[in-house]
Amino acid sequence: MGLDAKQKNALDDILVKKFEEKLTRFTPPVGLNKHFAAIHTIPEKDRRMYSGIQSLLTTFGQSFYEDMAISIASVNSDKVERFWKSNQMVSKDRIAKIKDIVNNLANNISTPNRINEIKEILDVPNKNLTRVDDGMIVDVYVKRGNKEYYFEIKTVGPNIRGFRSHKEQILTWVARADKDIHASLVLPYNPFHPNPYHRPGSQILELGEDLLVGKDFWDILGGKGCYEDVEDAFRRIGGKYWKKLSEKF
Numbered sequence: 001m002g003l004d005a006k007q008k009n010a011l012d013d014i015l016v017k018k019f020e021e022k023l024t025r026f027t028p029p030v031g032l033n034k035h036f037a038a039i040h041t042i043p044e045k046d047r048r049m050y051s052g053i054q055s056l057l058t059t060f061g062q063s064f065y066e067d068m069a070i071s072i073a074s075v076n077s078d079k080v081e082r083f084w085k086s087n088q089m090v091s092k093d094r095i096a097k098i099k100d101i102v103n104n105l106a107n108n109i110s111t112p113n114r115i116n117e118i119k120e121i122l123d124v125p126n127k128n129l130t131r132v133d134d135g136m137i138v139d140v141y142v143k144r145g146n147k148e149y150y151f152e153i154k155t156v157g158p159n160i161r162g163f164r165s166h167k168e169q170i171l172t173w174v175a176r177a178d179k180d181i182h183a184s185l186v187l188p189y190n191p192f193h194p195n196p197y198h199r200p201g202s203q204i205l206e207l208g209e210d211l212l213v214g215k216d217f218w219d220i221l222g223g224k225g226c227y228e229d230v231e232d233a234f235r236r237i238g239g240k241y242w243k244k245l246s247e248k249f
Contacts (some may be wrong), residue, residue, distance in 0.1 A: 002222065002223060002224070002225025002226055002228060002229045003072065003222045003223070003225070003226055003229040004075070006075050007072055007075045007076070007222055007226075007229075008229060008233070010071045010072065010074070010075055011068065011071055011072055011229070011230065011233050012233060012237060013071070014067055014068055014071040015068075015233055015234070015237045015238070016237060018059065018064060018067070019237060019238065019241035020241075022055070022056065022059050022241070022245070023241060023244055023245055026052070026055060026245060049246070052245055052246070056242070056245065060155070061155055062139075062153055062154065062155050065153055065155065065188040066082055066139055066140055066153055068230070069140050069151065069153070069221055070082055070140060072218075072221045072222045072226065073140070073142045073221045073222070076144070076222070076223075077142050077143060077144050078143045078144055078145065079141070079142070079143040080140070080141065080142050080143075081138075081140075081141045082139065082140055082141075083137050083138070083139065084137070084138045084140075084141035084150075085136055085137060085138075086136050086137070086138055086150070086173055086176045086177065087136075087176040087177060087178070088131050088132065088133060088136055088176075089129045089130070089131055089132075089176070090129065090130065090132050090172060090175050090176045091124065091125075091126050091127060091128055091129055091130075091175055092128045092129075092130055093124050093125065093127065093128050094121050094124045094126070094175035095172065095175065097120060097121055097124050098121060098168055098171045098172060098175065099168075101117055101120060101121075101171065102164060102167050102168050102171070102204070105167070105203075105204045106164060106204060112203070112204060112205055112206035112209075112210070113206060114206050114209040114210045117171060117174075118174050118180055118181075121171060121174050121175050122174070122178070122179070122180070126175075126178050135169050135172055135173075136176075138150045138151065138152070138173065139151055139152050139153045139186075140153060142221070147182065148177070148181045148182065149181070149182045149183075149184070149220070150170065150173045150177075150181055150182070150183040150184070151183075151184055151186045151212075151217075152166060152169060152170060152183075152184070152185050152186060153186045153187075153188065154166075154185065154186070154187060155187070155188060157187060157191070157197075157199045157202070158185075158199075158201065159200070159201060160200050160201030161201070162201070163185075163199075163201035163202055163204050163205065164201065164204060166185045166205070167185075167204050167205055167210070170183035170184060170185060170210055171183070183210060184209070184210045184211065184212045184217075185205060185210065185211050185212070186212045186213075186217045187211075187212070187213045187214070187217075188214065188217065188218075189213075189214045190213045190214040190215075193214065197211070197213040197214075214227065215227035218230050
């Protein structure tokens with residue numbers, strides 16, 4: 001199925017815009033030309049190519065993927081927002097429950113299960129409320145009918161402490177919302193493909209549920225086959241702009 005024509009056009013438009021901005025702003029950096037080891041070891045054209053690759057990879061950061069997500073999801077969703085503010089008020093009792101859940105996961109007393117964890121949190125009465133501003137912002141918020149998605153997007157895999165922090169964050173969003181939502185940590189691509197994603201500490205989240213990696217994330221946004229359409233868009237548009245960027249080396 002994948003993206004429909006309108007979604008494909010929206011994705012193409014955002015990629016063209018991003019690559020045009022990079023092409024317009026790019027100037028061959030002079031830093032490596034002052035590096036005595038580099039200038040006597042690496043030919044000038046290769047130094048320029050390295051700088052171009054590094055510059056382009058820097059472009060593929062968190063904001064790049066957030067813009068793509070907004071572009072794709074906006075076509076088939078009731079509401080899509082970047083940096084959306086979740087509810088400020090949260091139950092202290094539910095925060096305590098979240099700490100228990102995460103501690104049990106970290107100590108291998110339990111295994112991650114998004115549905116069961118949500119039930120445990122919502123079973124705690126939503127009382128003893130306190131205002132908490134930290135962790136209120138959602139990178140990308142999507143609403144479709146009665147379904148709400150809270151996405152925390154990262155381009156670099158967290159460390160053990162980071163995974164624990166993200167787990168607490170997405171469960172706290174459930175407590176703030178006071179209802180069943182789909183809150184997830186998102187990694188736009190899988191650096192271990194074709195093997196399943198795994199880093200020390202990632203087992204605290206449920207892969208494919210509250211840890212969405214690569215295809216799992218894109219197919220939620222644009223339907224089954226979206227990931228392949230995203231790959232195709234980069235193949236068509238990215239390849240063309242790489243040739244244009246190469247001419248500046």
